[in-house]
Amino acid sequence: DAGVTQSPTHLIKTRGQQVTLRCSPKSGHDTVSWYQQALGQGPQFIFQYYEEEERQRGNFPDRFSGHQFPNYSSELNVNALLLGDSALYLCASSLLVYNEQFFGPGTRLTVL
Amino acid sequence: QKEVEQNSGPLSVPEGAIASLNCTYSDRGSQSFFWYRQYSGKSPELIMFIYSNGDKEDGRFTAQLNKASQYVSLLIRDSQPSDSATYLCAVLKTSYDKVIFGPGTSLSVIP
16 A cells, blocks of 8 residues: 655755645545645645645745646645745645545755 | 644653653644654654544553643653654644644653
């Protein structure tokens, strides 16, 4: 039973560039949530996708956008990268929006 | 007031002792509560979840929930050096809209 997978593992970008991160949920899960985790802090909720729609959104600017595909996989896009966007980006999947979430290994984004 | 708060660390306990990790939350209507363990450089791993008031035990771990006090805790019995990690408390808010994480408590189990 495959768990949550994310790609790429690491990414280095420069300010102003755009980045796309990808996530495949655990088998049987239909809901994907994205989090940003800065060093020494807890994960911060970015948004959640269910039935290919953004259901909830945290306090992140419109530079952060996403998509969910019919196979439940998801993408996180960040435009006009800032130094402060450097963080670990975590994808979590669940069955429906209110059950326990399981995390992928994360993507470490460094913005120079 | 932050939505989810955890006792500040780092917390150090000797091997074999009981480690107690605490969490409070502000949304009185919160429905579900989760404890995650995160090793340095890794992603969070779900340890336990609890929905009802009282205690829930799983092996060496016990989660305790008191909705009236808006308080949830995690006890780790017979602590092992491998338990050294950051423990994250997470709360599913009212209306099941999103899961909010606390800042985490760093636990160090000393051999």
